[in-house]
Amino acid sequence: MSTAPGPERLPDYLSRILTARVYDVAIESPLERAPLLSARLNTKVLLKREDQQPVFSFKLRGAYNKMSGLSAETLARGVVAASAGNHAQGVALAAARLHCHATIVMPVTTPRIKVDAVAARGAQVVLHGESYDDAYRHAAALAAESGATFIHPYDDPDIIAGQGTIAMEILLRHPQPITAVFVPVGGGGLLGGVAAYIKRVRPDIKVVGVEPVDAATMHAALEAGAPVRLKHVNLFADGVAVKQAGTETFRLAALYADEIVTVTTDEICAAIKDVFEDTRSILEPAGALSVAGLKTFAARENCGPAHTLIAVTTGANMNFDRLRFVAERAEIGEHRETLFAATIPETPGSFKTFCRLLGPRLVTEFNYRYAGPPDAQVFVGLQVASLEEAATLFHAIESAGIRVLDLAGNELAKQHLRHLSGGRAPHVEHERLFRFEFPERPGALMRFLDQLSPNWNISLFHYRNNGADYGRVLAGIQVPPEDHEAFNQFLTALNFPYTEETQNPAAQLFLA
Numbered sequence: 001m002s003t004a005p006g007p008e009r010l011p012d013y014l015s016r017i018l019t020a021r022v023y024d025v026a027i028e029s030p031l032e033r034a035p036l037l038s039a040r041l042n043t044k045v046l047l048k049r050e051d052q053q054p055v056f057s058f059k060l061r062g063a064y065n066k067m068s069g070l071s072a073e074t075l076a077r078g079v080v081a082a083s084a085g086n087h088a089q090g091v092a093l094a095a096a097r098l099h100c101h102a103t104i105v106m107p108v109t110t111p112r113i114k115v116d117a118v119a120a121r122g123a124q125v126v127l128h129g130e131s132y133d134d135a136y137r138h139a140a141a142l143a144a145e146s147g148a149t150f151i152h153p154y155d156d157p158d159i160i161a162g163q164g165t166i167a168m169e170i171l172l173r174h175p176q177p178i179t180a181v182f183v184p185v186g187g188g189g190l191l192g193g194v195a196a197y198i199k200r201v202r203p204d205i206k207v208v209g210v211e212p213v214d215a216a217t218m219h220a221a222l223e224a225g226a227p228v229r230l231k232h233v234n235l236f237a238d239g240v241a242v243k244q245a246g247t248e249t250f251r252l253a254a255l256y257a258d259e260i261v262t263v264t265t266d267e268i269c270a271a272i273k274d275v276f277e278d279t280r281s282i283l284e285p286a287g288a289l290s291v292a293g294l295k296t297f298a299a300r301e302n303c304g305p306a307h308t309l310i311a312v313t314t315g316a317n318m319n320f321d322r323l324r325f326v327a328e329r330a331e332i333g334e335h336r337e338t339l340f341a342a343t344i345p346e347t348p349g350s351f352k353t354f355c356r357l358l359g360p361r362l363v364t365e366f367n368y369r370y371a372g373p374p375d376a377q378v379f380v381g382l383q384v385a386s387l388e389e390a391a392t393l394f395h396a397i398e399s400a401g402i403r404v405l406d407l408a409g410n411e412l413a414k415q416h417l418r419h420l421s422g423g424r425a426p427h428v429e430h431e432r433l434f435r436f437e438f439p440e441r442p443g444a445l446m447r448f449l450d451q452l453s454p455n456w457n458i459s460l461f462h463y464r465n466n467g468a469d470y471g472r473v474l475a476g477i478q479v480p481p482e483d484h485e486a487f488n489q490f491l492t493a494l495n496f497p498y499t500e501e502t503q504n505p506a507a508q509l510f511l512a
Contacts, residue, residue, distance in 0.1 A: 013196040013252075016161035017168055021068045022061040025093055026053055029166075031173045031310070034278040037291075043303040045294065047275065048170055051287055051316035055089035055117070057239075058166060058314045059153070062189060063090030065162030066151055067098055075100040078148040082106075082139035084132050084238045085114030086286075086315050087153040092123035103148065105139035107131055109235055111319040131233075133243050154189030155246025164193025166312060171201055179307040180206035180297060184289035184314050185218045185260065186240030188249030194312070195256035206258040210293030212237050213262040218253055221245045222260060236265050239286030239315055263292040269326045270333030271295065275313060282323070287315035292333075331383070332408055337364055338390040339381050339413060343403040346376045351458055352449045357397050358382060363445060363463065370425045370459035370476070379413075381464075424511060428459045430480050432487075433507050436473040437497040438463070451494055452477070456487065460511065474501075476511070 029052050034045040050058035067079060078101035081091040088104040095102035102123040106115060109130060119125050128138040143150040152159060170181065181198060183191045188209075195207040211219055215233035221244075229244045245253070253260075263271075271291035275283050283291075290311035298309060331337035344350045351368065358380075365381030384390045394404045407413040425431075438444040445463075452458070460476030479487045491498060501507050 013157070013161060013164065013193070014200050016157060017164040017193065017197050020061070020065045020158075020161045020165050022065050022162050022165050024068065025064045025097055026061050026165075028169050029053060029058075031170060032279070034275070036278045037274050037295075041295065041298045041303065043298055043305060044308045046174065046308065046310045047279070047291070048166060048310060048312045049279075049281075050166065051281060051283055051313045055086070055093055056316040057086035057089060057287070058163060058190065058312070059083075059086040060090035060093050061165055062154075062156075062159035062162035062193075063087060063151060064094040064097070065165075066156060066158040067091070067094045067100075069158060070098075070149060074149055078102065078146065079151050080105070080139050080143040080146070080148045081151040081153065082132065082135040083153055084135075084241060085110050085118070085317055086239055087151075088114065088118045088123070088125075089121065089317075091151050092118045092121035096122050101148075103139075103142060103146075105135040105142065107135045109238065111238065111317065111322075113319050114317050117317065131235075131243070132241060152246075154187030154192075154242075155248050156189075157248065160189050160193040160196070160249065160252070162193070163190040164197045166190070167194040167197035170310060171198070174308070174310070177308060178202070178205045178310060179303065180208050180258075180294075180309055182208045182210055182261075182290040182294045182297070182309065182311045184237075184240055184286055184312065185209040185211045185253075186215075186242040186286065188218050188245045188253055190312070190314065191218065191257055192246075192249040192252035196252050199256040207256060208293060208297060209253065209257050209260040210289045211240065211260060211262050212268065212289070213264055215241055216260070216262050217242050218245045218250070218257075219260040219262055221250050222254060222257075226250070234265070237268060237285035237289060239284060239317075240289065261293040261296050263289065263296060264333065266329045266333030267292040267296070268333070269329040270331075272326050273330040273334070281316060282318050283313055284315045284318040285322075285326075287313050290314070329414070331364070332414070335387050335390075336383060336385070337381055337408075338384050338387075338393075339365070339379075339407040339410075340390075340394065341405040341407055341413075342378045342380060342397065343375050344378060346370070346373045348454055348457060350376070351378075351461070352446075353400075354378065354397075354402060355445055355449060357400055357402070358393075361393075366445075366461055366463040368458070368461040370428050370457075372425075372427050379407075425459060425476075428476070428478060430478050431459050431476050431502070431512075432479050433460070433474070433476050433501045433504070433511065434491075435499045435501055436475060438473050448494065448496070451490060453483075453486070453490065455483065 030049045038045045080103045082105045104123045105126045108127045191209045221227045227245045227250045233241045271288040294311045362383040367379035457478045462474040
């Protein structure tokens with residue numbers, strides 16, 4: 001892709017951006033250093049905090065710039081928009097400020113927090129379709145029927161210019177050298193505006209778009225030489241879940257963007273955690289795309305302290321219930337956790353031998369259920385420092401005669417199988433079921449196993465790290481009736497809080 005300034009419409013965009021009306025509703029968002037991430041990457045990382053806008057997203061810039069240019073007669077007929085959330089909030093805020101009616105069509109999959117925020121600003125919300133494209137078609141039909149003006153979320157010069165004011169602020173606040181600016185990409189309005197401005201004013205700065213690997217609309221368009229329609233896009237980063245780039249945004253990206261970087265869901269989750277650790281703010285997945293792409297670029301280009309990388313953090317409209325998934329996947333995305341399956345002999349002592357091979361590392365997850373001879377399958381999550389450490393560990397385990405299957409990149413395992421390990425074990429006799437609280441520190445599991453008599457076989461073991469001081473463990477142990485007194489003495493000596501769940505109706509239904 002060319003990075004040289006082109007004559008086609010850049011002077012127009014420069015003029016549009018310099019004269020854009022955004023500050024009636026938008027703030028000049030901070031440009032902040034991310035000290036922890038900078039130290040970890042050994043390069044200077046700055047965050048352009050668009051997540052701090054009044055609607056917690058950059059989208060109000062383009063929406064207000066477009067709508068403030070409409071005549072009073074046009075505004076009186078109202079406006080219609082289609083959006084997965086952030087553009088909707090921008091349009092709703094602009095409509096309230098300009099005293100016009102707004103109808104917003106949103107996919108039924110839109111996070112509730114965004115739907116409620118739009119309604120709270122006085123807009124009429126219509127939920128329609130499974131995707132943005134479904135909502136777009138319905139919104140266009142409503143606009144045609146009512147005579148209202150359709151406010152496009154990205155493929156409009158006024159929208160693009162409004163978003164481009166972000167680049168103007170970056171260059172005003174940081175006149176020193178900048179290596180690259182990273183921009184999340186959905187339809188491409190933000191990328192188009194930022195790239196058009198930067199390549200006119202500071203063409204030496206790289207402009208890098210960032211997309212989810214499973215929603216890489218602009219990447220596909222640039223490869224094909226024209227916008228193409230993707231059959232499916234992943235909705236995790238719902239703010240950029242667009243199936244086709246815009247015509248004008250594609251033209252600008254082809255002229256001025258240096259490259260498009262794609263990142264995985266795990267890498268997005270890791271980026272959300274990175275920003276939280278530096279700012280104590282929680283970005284939505286689309287808002288953290290730029291940070292994930294920055295990290296990929298920094299590693300690939302071996303950036304050092306002399307480089308300055310700037311990520312535009314575009315939004316913070318995160319559904320609270322998504323945090324569970326983000327926390328679970330962040331460590332994998334940062335390569336600080338590995339998941340694997342191990343096949344061990346179904347013989348007394350083999351479980352303990354396997355645990356010793358794991359060493360002093362912190363176990364994040366452990367799933368085991370007796371299935372009968374000759375082998376047992378164990379699902380393990382383990383804290384590691386790097387991919388290299390995980391590979392070394394796998395080699396050591398396999399050298400001990402235990403088969404290992406790396407599951408860190410296996411979506412079936414990460415999304416489903418980790419929650420399904422276990423079930424009924426009809427051949428298990430004299431099983432007693434206990435919930436234990438283990439101290440959340442290395443060595444607690446081995447202390448448990450060392451004190452457990454070899455006469456008592458572990459038939460079930462389930463543990464997941466929950467971030468507390470104590471880990472919660474479910475263990476099934478085969479204890480013959482004649483050993484009950486000795487086993488009770490073991491529980492007393494162990495001195496871990498426990499609750500027996502052998503007669504729990506749920507356990508009887510699913511495990512007995």
